[in-house]
Amino acid sequence: MSEENKTKRQRAIVLLSGGMDSCVTAAVANEEYKLIFLHANYHQRTEKRELKAFNDIADYYGVEKRIIIDLGFLKDVGGSSLTDETIDVEISGNKTNGIPSTYVPFRNANILSQAVSWAEVLIADAVFIGAVEQDSAGYPDCRKVFYNAFNKVVELGTKSETNIKVITPLIEMKKSEIVKLGIKLNAPLHLSWSCYINEDRACGECSSCVLRIKAFKEAKIEDRIEYIK
Amino acid sequence: MSEENKTKRQRAIVLLSGGMDSCVTAAVANEEYKLIFLHANYHQRTEKRELKAFNDIADYYGVEKRIIIDLGFLKDVGGSSLTDETIDVEISGNKTNGIPSTYVPFRNANILSQAVSWAEVLIADAVFIGAVEQDSAGYPDCRKVFYNAFNKVVELGTKSETNIKVITPLIEMKKSEIVKLGIKLNAPLHLSWSCYINEDRACGECSSCVLRIKAFKEAKIEDRIEYIK
Numbered sequence A, B: 001m002s003e004e005n006k007t008k009r010q011r012a013i014v015l016l017s018g019g020m021d022s023c024v025t026a027a028v029a030n031e032e033y034k035l036i037f038l039h040a041n042y043h044q045r046t047e048k049r050e051l052k053a054f055n056d057i058a059d060y061y062g063v064e065k066r067i068i069i070d071l072g073f074l075k076d077v078g079g080s081s082l083t084d085e086t087i088d089v090e091i092s093g094n095k096t097n098g099i100p101s102t103y104v105p106f107r108n109a110n111i112l113s114q115a116v117s118w119a120e121v122l123i124a125d126a127v128f129i130g131a132v133e134q135d136s137a138g139y140p141d142c143r144k145v146f147y148n149a150f151n152k153v154v155e156l157g158t159k160s161e162t163n164i165k166v167i168t169p170l171i172e173m174k175k176s177e178i179v180k181l182g183i184k185l186n187a188p189l190h191l192s193w194s195c196y197i198n199e200d201r202a203c204g205e206c207s208s209c210v211l212r213i214k215a216f217k218e219a220k221i222e223d224r225i226e227y228i229k
Helices: A002-007 A020-030 A047-061 A073-077 A107-122 A144-157 A175-184 A207-219 B002-007 B020-030 B047-061 B073-077 B107-122 B144-157 B175-184 B207-219
Strands: A011-015 A034-041 A066-070 A126-128 A165-167 B011-015 B034-041 B066-070 B126-128 B165-167
Touching (some): A020 A047, A020 A175, A034 A047, A047 A066, A066 A107, A073 B107, A107 A126, A107 A144, A107 B144, A144 A165, A144 B144, B020 B034, B020 B175, B034 B047, B047 B066, B107 B126, B107 B144, B175 B207
Parallel strands (some): A011 A034, A011 A126, A034 A066, A126 A165, B011 B034, B126 B165
């Protein structure tokens, strides 16, 4: 796919955590853009496994430009079970109402801001992010209104000759629709990683695993990654 | 001033580069809030000197909580004479039209995003930034419209129980008015540092020095820092 990638003129930076949503987002961006991949390391529990997924998916699409950003400060900030090992990650059945412990304070604004700095210098026209509003866990920074507002900041806060847009192709989709779209576009879902807790075999119990399992089941697609149970 | 600081209930994070605008912004915030200072190290030419100014001003106000954020990625991003030593900083007389070389791509959005993450966890109600629209160098991220848009992102992208506002007390002021306000509020302007090029004695020629010299002159106030000429 590397050759095909070279013939596309406009560039897009795809934020690729390595999870299934970002994997399908990459597949959507690949339809129109030359791809640049960006991964955020915020010293989360499963960073090593996510980085492997990132590189595997980048290899699949023949992406040369790979940017790893370090948001290690989010571990210092704390306040989230994803970065603070003294806070337990909820298993889905026990989830309390409201915003879950896995919410990382203003994380997506930080990731997007760094991506836009890169986009301005690399002359990319789009920044793709696989945020999902429905079926999502109630994170305030996964809502469409948040991205609309962020695009206004990008428009006003970058040089006037730039034309960078943050694009959220999955924002209104259900998780099962995302799986179907991924299959349609040949997204390498088998290379993606969703579990918040484990790095070898997915736990099958954390909120992210539960959403993934439900999505594949509803889409009637086999999930080829390994689960403990 | 430490005792006085402890009796104020609401907290504000003040973004303190160490320059004169941020110094006066700290003085404004100090009127109403318990202060937290935040400094961004983006591997700029004069970082050491700026950090000294930051700590001197923090000592002056008796500020205990001092956060240094590392935006070293902006050096990797490049595209600015402040972080790339192969690009010359314009001396003011030679300045070309449009956005100057000292513009750092989407810098303020990155600094603000990190500050808001901290504000969410430290339960601060305000983030103060000393951006100035008039008299400023044409940076897109120093305009009032940019901060209005950013506040919308903060409102939508943080937990609903938070009430964090980005406050820009100087945004509509002239540089000479800022000097006068600083004197009125006993801001320690003699501890601030503005020069983009030197760390011992200010060059007096870069765009930042030229604006500062002009401001003090117009305000008819003596600038107590040392200049080469």
